[in-house]
Amino acid sequence: MSDIEAMIARRNRLLGPAYRLFYDAPLHLVKGEGVWLIDADGGRYLDTYNNVPHIGHSHPAVVAAVQSQIADLNIHTRYLHDTILDYAEKLLATFEPALDTAHFCCSGTEANELALRLARDATGNQGVIVTECAYHGHSQAIYEISTRDVGARGLPDYAIAVPAPDLLRGPHRGADALAHYLDHIAKAAETLNQRGYGVAAMIVDTIQSSGGTVVPPMGYYRQAAEIIRQAGGLFIADEVQAGFGRAGTDFWVYQGHDVVPDFVTLGKPMGNGMPLAGCIAQRAHVEGFARSHKYFNTFAGIPVSCAAGLAVLNVLEQENLQANALDVGNHLKAGVAKLAEEHDAIGDIRGSGFFIGLDLVTDRKTMNPATALTKSLIEAMKERHVLSGAIGPDMNILKIRPPMVFTRDHADLLLETLGASLRAL
């Protein structure tokens, strides 16, 4: 038995069988450095898809912040501490003035739990509108509305799914598509009212990740929020995957869509890997809740996590990483467009900055999802020491979501490997 096989056997013995590993031959990692992951044999892999180590694996600023804070104090939020306030202030400054109130959580799941709880309390309603093929978390109240995973059991009666505004593969694609997609929302609100739940919230991934990197047409979010508010509900922008400058154009993706959400939920990249998430709210929506409830979450907003979060914001600013994401993202898209001249399997390239989805198809005429090819491609790239993954309803979208310190040189290596791997398949 190889070391890797022995490790897998040990893992299968100790951990729950519902855990999964990436790749046919899983990687045994020991070190991370910027955009590189290093395995036990010293092999170096270019990381083109991990969006949690936002400013790069083991970024010295995060390492220093965590090392310093863990040595001093790591206590809960029922005492006063400077770091949580410094962090909240810097974080809130990235939002519109109306989004003025921060809550911290340990995971994106908890952030969405809190946003829904606050929305229900503020509106007095229970109903939720979600997009199809969305994933918002793994707690019961969240996975039961995560349309990617509900399967045959279907949504609970209080939740209605609307089609993701996918102009490539969605049910509406023409000039009037936007109106049709909005109409689904209005009808869903009406149905929730008829069922007696009312509308508490609509929740959307601002770039719909599980849906296959769906970027909605301009006007969708703004008008969706209007419809929801007219129906008495609130609009929750889930920026757990898309936020913190990743898309390059805006710090928060919703900001490019001329809408101010009622709640914004944050997670993955927030602490560069430390368990840090957040629910940012408009103050008016949380005052009623505070009169009858306390909010306490043992590990949320602890100094060590906030120190990591603060380092992330500082580095994004100092190293101008949002602009880097836009620049290198455009370079990547141009490179993929060039590869597409040679490869009919490249059906579409979408997203922006470092939130790019490469839509792989059997051929561009039918645009049928190339699920098997995508899996083979990922394994072939991994053999060439470039790491990526698949997403989307048909698992045919190659994720390009590298750490924000990914350079043009890294992009060229990715493009070269992508081309070589496609040619070899």
Next chain:
Amino acid sequence: MSDIEAMIARRNRLLGPAYRLFYDAPLHLVKGEGVWLIDADGGRYLDTYNNVPHIGHSHPAVVAAVQSQIADLNIHTRYLHDTILDYAEKLLATFEPALDTAHFCCSGTEANELALRLARDATGNQGVIVTECAYHGHSQAIYEISTRDVGARGLPDYAIAVPAPDLLRGPHRGADALAHYLDHIAKAAETLNQRGYGVAAMIVDTIQSSGGTVVPPMGYYRQAAEIIRQAGGLFIADEVQAGFGRAGTDFWVYQGHDVVPDFVTLGKPMGNGMPLAGCIAQRAHVEGFARSHKYFNTFAGIPVSCAAGLAVLNVLEQENLQANALDVGNHLKAGVAKLAEEHDAIGDIRGSGFFIGLDLVTDRKTMNPATALTKSLIEAMKERHVLSGAIGPDMNILKIRPPMVFTRDHADLLLETLGASLRAL
């Protein structure tokens, strides 16, 4: 405006209004060292109630483990990593062989979410039995069964509360109390069957913290588990507060009650303040789930948290801290008993090791809860630089749950301060 007032104002402006602070004059903390918390003015406070910094604030072993791991790699569980396996192995060795499968989470809330989800999947049932005045977490599926907080809204139809087996203040106190408390469980199971939910699980805090440090009579858990299993459900021991040797007698409190739970949930002390929690399961209960579901939780089981968890287990062992908890806990209880000769307000002292509740009463004849006195006492002790807090349905139980490195000298300081504060009130 004082510095503290300015800080509170800043906090009120930035954070959600549902956040709360401890004490009339909240503490601005900057440093933690073992059992000591240090404020911005250099004031040193003896910490007698924080159960998260399990082996002491800023324990060098945890500091070193976190500092080393954060510099190397901090990645999710879909790659192979040694630390999660080393930790899982050492952790599982503290349980009976039947509890052989580990899942990691970011919070006790998430651990209870997962346990309930797994129990429902394994049994095909939905119903839940909880004890009165219990707190299990803040996500929707958990807070709606957290009887401490449900208030007028009541429990959902699928959940039934049974009285906590409180021999001091509960509805049954005599020789036949145990039989009565068990009868409540049997009746609840019957009702859940009649309502069509069946019984998925009973969940209990093994020392009922929010209920006021209720230690059930011997036989309660064992027979409760039997009743639940006969009804087709599973038994979840919530050791989030009580576990990791705190009670002194056993590493897990259920182990003193001759029962092997189906799931055990872990949290607070697990990573000495790092966001680490867990759900330990009997393998047979999770195999069906794994056939149809994946389990992934971005920040759960990351190397940095597991390194902290491993350091905690090592130090507990090396420094013999469970035995210390029992020894110093007994010393504390003897000291409180001596104080009780002088103070009629000390109605009861219960729990064991470093999970002690001091039940304060208006007088020992009526045993009426002394809620106001408890609050004053906590403030008076804080003025003397000894930190404690209140718990229980009437907030009249003084928590004595210090870090596990609390010595007899610390205990004497606590007892001296407790005595002086009681005399001064």
